[in-house]
Amino acid sequence: MGFILLINFTQQGDSDDPQSAAVEQFVIGENKVILTMNIDQQVTIERAGQGWRLLPAQRLSNQLIEQMMRTWQQVQGQVLDIEIDRSQQSGLFISMVLADQPNIQLFTLYLLAEQVVVHNHQLDRYFSLPLPMFNQLIPTGLLINQS
Template sequence: MIKLSKSGWNNVIIFVVMGFILLINVVNKNTYSPDAEQVDIHANQALAILGENQVVLTLSIENVVLVERIARTWRARPASIAGQALEQMMMSWQQSSGELMMQAPEIDRQFALNVTLDIAGQPQPLQLNVYATEQQLLVFNQNTQQWLALPIEMYGQLFPQEIFAN
């Protein structure tokens, strides 16, 4: 064993701990870097309708239904949906993701539901066109010019029947 004084061993311990911290830092940067996240997004080609940390202030459907954030709750006008159903609808908008489509699908654009979302901190509202086909729900983001394909079952979660009741 190497014979070092007490201060010599302290220096050895300090350098070993610093090396260990540097090693953890390098591994952490490789694992959680933005470049790695970009590769994962493009590899899976799954994309969320809204960003993870985006806060929806208002949601307008066809300029007929308006959902507003009031503190931590939601209010719809006309008040055809409220309470837990409205909370579930807005949570679906916040958490939904779909498969990124490389080519625009062949659909009749006159059957779109126009959805406008005001996002906190964004100067322009998010403009979406939603199309329901027999197999899937298609969402066109006008801001990014991207198409997303979601399962058709998401239609009932994003647009509950109560929302259009008079």
């Protein structure tokens, strides 16, 4: 009888545990390899050997591009239970080709007052990131209209 109660308690704890919602998760997935990324139809970054090629070519250093791509591959955020109205809030549209995915992966990056929110369209999940992460994901000078 005690064993059955233990199983029931364990299953109840998993469903709506507020601490489990606070656990950070990978935005693009764990151990994903980015082959190509397009940012707001302005810039394409593609794997070129062991490095990255930026199209159109820009004055960003190879080290800065490498750091940006590593950040995208490793970034984790807290899952939010929200939905952003795209007609009210503009964001940067990001598309990625990942090595193990047959389809293009789509994301929208929103810069809000207190945080950066990334919408993973495939999972239909919103991830909260600290505001300073924006410049690591989209370095200054990468986009035409970026200040």
